[in-house]
Amino acid sequence: METPSDRDLTRTGLAPAGGGRVLVLACGALAREILALIRLNGWTHVDLQCLPAILHNHPERIAPAAERALDAAAGYERVFLAYADCGTGGALAELCRRRGIEMIAGPHCYAFFDGLAAFEAAGEVTAFYLTDFLARQFDTFVWRPLGLDRHPELRELYFGNYEKVVYLAQTDDAALTEQARASAARLGLAFERRFTGYGDLAAALERAAA
Amino acid sequence: MADEDDEIILSELSDEDLVAQMFDDLYDGLKEEIEEGVNILLERGWPPYKILTEALVGGMKIVGDDFRDGILFVPEVLLAAGAMKGGMGILKPLLAETGAPRMGKMVIGTVKGDIHDIGKNLVSMMMEGAGFEVVDLGINNPVEKYLEALAAEEADILGMSALLTTTMPYMKVVIDAMKEQGIRDDYIVLVGGAPLNEEFGRAIGADAYCRDAAVAVETAKQFVARKHNQMAGSA
Numbered sequence: 024m025e026t027p028s029d030r031d032l033t034r035t036g037l038a039p040a041g042g043g044r045v046l047v048l049a050c051g052a053l054a055r056e057i058l059a060l061i062r063l064n065g066w067t068h069v070d071l072q073c074l075p076a077i078l079h080n081h082p083e084r085i086a087p088a089a090e091r092a093l094d095a096a097a098g099y100e101r102v103f104l105a106y107a108d109c110g111t112g113g114a115l116a117e118l119c120r121r122r123g124i125e126m127i128a129g130p131h132c133y134a135f136f137d138g139l140a141a142f143e144a145a146g147e148v149t150a151f152y153l154t155d156f157l158a159r160q161f162d163t164f165v166w167r168p169l170g171l172d173r174h175p176e177l178r179e180l181y182f183g184n185y186e187k188v189v190y191l192a193q194t195d196d197a198a199l200t201e202q203a204r205a206s207a208a209r210l211g212l213a214f215e216r217r218f219t220g221y222g223d224l225a226a227a228l229e230r231a232a233a
Numbered sequence: 234m235a236d237e238d239d240e241i242i243l244s245e246l247s248d249e250d251l252v253a254q255m256f257d258d259l260y261d262g263l264k265e266e267i268e269e270g271v272n273i274l275l276e277r278g279w280p281p282y283k284i285l286t287e288a289l290v291g292g293m294k295i296v297g298d299d300f301r302d303g304i305l306f307v308p309e310v311l312l313a314a315g316a317m318k319g320g321m322g323i324l325k326p327l328l329a330e331t332g333a334p335r336m337g338k339m340v341i342g343t344v345k346g347d348i349h350d351i352g353k354n355l356v357s358m359m360m361e362g363a364g365f366e367v368v369d370l371g372i373n374n375p376v377e378k379y380l381e382a383l384a385a386e387e388a389d390i391l392g393m394s395a396l397l398t399t400t401m402p403y404m405k406v407v408i409d410a411m412k413e414q415g416i417r418d419d420y421i422v423l424v425g426g427a428p429l430n431e432e433f434g435r436a437i438g439a440d441a442y443c444r445d446a447a448v449a450v451e452t453a454k455q456f457v458a459r460k461h462n463q464m465a466g467s468a
Contacts, residue, residue, distance in 0.1 A: 108398055110397075112401070112428045112429075130397075130398065130399045148346050148347070148348055148373060149348055169308060170309070170311075171308075173308065174308050177312070180311055184349070184372055185348065
């Protein structure tokens with residue numbers, strides 16, 4: 024499968040393609056990484072479907088959207104939900120319990136990319152996290168929705184209590200690192216890059232694909 | 234909409250038109266205009282509390298309603314709040330001198346592990362606007378800090394805020410500690426924050442979940458009135 028554009032993954036998501044028996048229903052922000060893992064491992068029996076990544080900014084809409092997608096998913100032996108809690112306040116876990124499916128452990132994608140145990144141990148409450156996807160889509164997910172394009176004077180109100188941007192890098196991409204660094208500068212925050220690779224996502228998908 | 238040739242001179246407006254214009258200016262987040270409007274009303278002999286409630290809180294109510302209804306969004310609300318804060322800055326020192334009614338005292342803070350304070354700050358401001366005295370503990374508050382402040386300030390209300398699903402359970406830690414110390418029923422406990430809901434508020438033993446700053450004010454007023462009635466009834 025060709026990697027879809029970030030724009031499509033943000034706004035419309037990704038329809039499932041292929042004749043797999045396992046469906047991974049994921050956030051659009053994880054599409055590149057999951058498609059890479061599918062290719063890397065030769066999981067021809069795994070199909071990927073993504074919900075629009077912009078739901079990240081409206082966590083209350085994620086569980087209802089996932090439920091609709093699960094209702095529409097037909098012909099799969101098994102479905103795996105490639106979401107962490109993602110601000111749903113347990114709504115995704117409750118959905119998975121009702122439907123008898125598995126999901127990724129942890130509060131959000133930052134945690135499972137970083138490794139749940141390490142993330143919790145770090146306890147970086149004053150860190151604002153970016154992933155590869157969010158570094159590429161910083162304007163769409165952060166800058167414009169917060170109105171900072173129109174009212175840059177609000178920056179201190181939003182980010183005054185933060186100390187640093189932590190870029191959790193899934194890939195070694197010098198240009199993207201610079202982009203993330205520039206985003207930190209725009210927020211007036213220090214910058215730190217941590218290479219995480221796929222973190223706990225790889226192990227979670229291995230279990231899903233098994 | 235007025236163009237440049239048709240600029241509105243606030244001082245030339247009648248009281249009624251000026252208040253209406255201040256509603257518009259608050260809505261548009263025009264801090265300097267709000268400060269000017271407050272000063273004009275003061276010069277015209279309006280008591281500070283009347284300016285606060287009729288011009289500022291009245292205007293912010295429209296902003297709050299339109300935010301609730303999805304017409305305004307967070308950036309616009311923040312700009313409006315900034316404008317109101319400008320007006321409050323002028324009025325606050327005058328309110329104490331002029332015998333504005335005191336509704337009660339609130340200790341408020343964002344819970345441990347959470348540094349988000351936009352909602353909390355809006356609640357603080359609107360509570361002050363409604364005549365409550367507010368002691369703002371800021372962000373990242375452990376249980377001890379809440380309990381110390383409640384006792385030291387002789388507060389009526391505890392307000393707790395959280396933006397993260399990972400931090401909102403800490404509200405229960407605070408309420409449980411209050412129960413352990415036998416002081417839970419001495420205070421009205423209000424909770425709020427984007428990921429919360431009424432069910433969560435009930436489950437952790439809060440008195441109420443407040444969806445937004447305006448609801449927080451109304452809820453606080455109701456509970457304070459109820460508390461006073463109970464005290465009067467048992468006297």
